Amino acid sequence: MKLIPRLLAALFLTATAVTLLPSPLTAQAPAPAEAPATPPAAPTETPAPAPVTNTTPATPKEAAPKRSNSAMDPVKLIKEGGITIWFLLALSVVTCTLVVFYILTIRRAAVVSDSFMRTAENLIRKQDYMGLLSVCNRRDEAIARITQKALDFGTKNPTATLDEVRQVTESEGQRQASQLTQRIAYLADIGAIAPMIGLLGTVFGIMKEFGNISDRAAQLNMMKAQMSFAGGTAEALVNTAAGLVIAIPAMIVYSIYKGKVNKLISELEAASTYIMALLSAQYKRVAAQARAQQQATRDAAAPSRSR
Numbered sequence: 001m002k003l004i005p006r007l008l009a010a011l012f013l014t015a016t017a018v019t020l021l022p023s024p025l026t027a028q029a030p031a032p033a034e035a036p037a038t039p040p041a042a043p044t045e046t047p048a049p050a051p052v053t054n055t056t057p058a059t060p061k062e063a064a065p066k067r068s069n070s071a072m073d074p075v076k077l078i079k080e081g082g083i084t085i086w087f088l089l090a091l092s093v094v095t096c097t098l099v100v101f102y103i104l105t106i107r108r109a110a111v112v113s114d115s116f117m118r119t120a121e122n123l124i125r126k127q128d129y130m131g132l133l134s135v136c137n138r139r140d141e142a143i144a145r146i147t148q149k150a151l152d153f154g155t156k157n158p159t160a161t162l163d164e165v166r167q168v169t170e171s172e173g174q175r176q177a178s179q180l181t182q183r184i185a186y187l188a189d190i191g192a193i194a195p196m197i198g199l200l201g202t203v204f205g206i207m208k209e210f211g212n213i214s215d216r217a218a219q220l221n222m223m224k225a226q227m228s229f230a231g232g233t234a235e236a237l238v239n240t241a242a243g244l245v246i247a248i249p250a251m252i253v254y255s256i257y258k259g260k261v262n263k264l265i266s267e268l269e270a271a272s273t274y275i276m277a278l279l280s281a282q283y284k285r286v287a288a289q290a291r292a293q294q295q296a297t298r299d300a301a302a303p304s305r306s307r
Helices: 003-020 023-028 031-037 041-045 050-055 058-071 074-080 084-105 114-125 129-138 142-156 162-219 222-306
Strands: none
Touching: 084 162, 084 222, 114 129, 114 142, 114 222, 129 142, 142 162, 142 222, 162 222
């Protein structure tokens, strides 16, 4: 009868040990079979390995975010980028300025506006060329500058033919179109130059790291020197990344405004052709009136001569 309490105590201690020990050690659970000799010692000794197993994986999890945060620090990247990173920052400022300038100037109201076309048509039909000149001087539009150039030439050269006025208008229109095209060409230049500057900065950084790796290998062991070289190369690649970050948006904006400029140039050509058609119609009208007056004068003078 004394074996039953001992068996029950052994089963209780075995269940307690299985519950408290970690899962990898469950294979050693039958060890407490000798527990009846020393029953109080089993519960106190078995939980000891548990905190040791939980402390080992904590260090790599805490170290990884610190390295990633320091690697992506923008201030550190700018400092480690060298002198070329400052040129890239200047190009980024120029790119932003150009985009704002294009938004304000490359639009239909700044090239060909409907209000100017209506005003010019009314004044040309009234043959109020001086009034149209004053309107052109007040308006900062491409079509206004083309009309002003044609009217200046026509008023200063009364004997000029219509073909000569048309040639002046066409040359001024080509000049305005080339100015619009040249404005957006700066973005294409930035898109081509920025990656080159970034690549140059990366090459300088890698050359510097190759020059320093021998000194580091002499002072440190080879493994640490290689790890230091890898870190320096990653920092040197910041220049290439910065160049691409500037070039890609610049080329996208250039592609958008290239199509917009081509559309505005087409509208400018149509508007200048319409203005020239109005001037040609008025020129022919005035010429017809002059011929009619001359014919009427001749007809009035013919009976007096016959008498």
